[in-house]
Amino acid sequence: MSHRTAFFVSDGTGITAETFADALLKQFEIRPRRVRLPFVDDADKAHQAVRQINHAAAVDGARPLVFTTVVNPEVMQVLQQHCQGMLIDMFGTFIAPLEQELGMKSNHRVGRFSDVTRSREYHDRIEAIHFTLEHDDGQTDANLEQSDVILVGVSRCGKTPTSLYLALQFGLKASNYPLIPDDFERGQLPSALLPHRTKLFGLTIDPVRLSEVRHERRPHSRYASLEQCRYEVREAEALMRRAGIRVLSTTHKSIEEIATLIRQDLEARHSAAAT
Known part of the structure; x- marks a missing residue:
């Protein structure tokens, strides 16, 4: 086969x-x-x-x-x-x-997307992708209030691919911020994120898996060591729990699944806010 x-x-x-x-x-x-x-x-x-x-x-x-x-x-x-x-x-x-x-005939239209490129939805999606790229890995705090969703988590836990999927598939403006040891010592989220708690989602990952991923990028480094990964994941999860934000694990879920769960949660929040 x-x-x-x-x-x-x-x-x-x-x-x-x-x-x-x-x-x-x-x-x-x-x-x-x-x-x-x-x-x-x-x-x-x-x-x-x-x-x-x-x-x-x-x-x-x-x-x-x-x-x-x-x-x-x-x-x-x-x-x-x-x-x-x-x-x-x-x-x-x-x-x-x-x-x-x-009770009607279909258009039998060829999917060349020539008309799609002129639609508002298409342009909104392109704008979301540009926004997401600009706000990847905490590069800038500018216009953070325009984010539809903000992902936080330790380095290499899946924030960037999830953000890009949210932008590409759902047209959501997604920012993401890495949590670093300085945040753990302060015991709180980065100050730029505090006004946007309702948009925050935390991503986590099994430390063993995180170590494997980091070794691909920086082999035999302290950054990739299992001890460091266990410390960062433990502290990040504790920090996110104290902040009261939802935490999703990327260990056994695909990017598509994580993004869909986030979108469902956002829609539920918007519905609740509208009632």
Whole structure:
């Protein structure tokens, strides 16, 4: 099964096809070779894609898995007639039942995002990404009040990737601050964060795992030593508990899970504040 190939074919970026396919493939103990084929938007490109798929079938000795979100009927016809892989039409599977249920025809629009780039939501998301990059790792206190969420935790516990995911996927302006030994000695959060307690979330991590992560960056350093990691995690957790902020562990949860929990909590807080 390791020699199986999975193709993600789209007349747009292919992101939807690959994301949807990932959710399906994770249900199986396989690691197929992955090939994304975006912008397959005419018959010539479809034939090129078919040649690549069929070549993989011959080399692998097994039918490739072909996940597609193609809406162009000409392209889809080429794939259906000539592709030697297992063709999984993700849009076709769901569009027809939705058309029947809603009593209307779909737009059959190619996902090129040309109109998305003109939307307010898109520009808000780009602005959130810029803001998050500027406020990574406590680089600046400027405009901190504009943050939708502020993450705190020891160095290398997952603050930066979680912040970027919140910005990229949910359009949230996310700042993050590292907790350092000076904060532990003072026994309180950095002063710049104190006015923003309602936006704070703490991230923590198992000290053993933290030591492993830090060793990748600074091997054999005190910074990466298990003793130092245990000290920092212990003190950071105590500090966050005293501050009364929610703490989430990144040890066994993915960035996606952590970000989703934070978003749910923020929505609950906003709903409570509105009532």
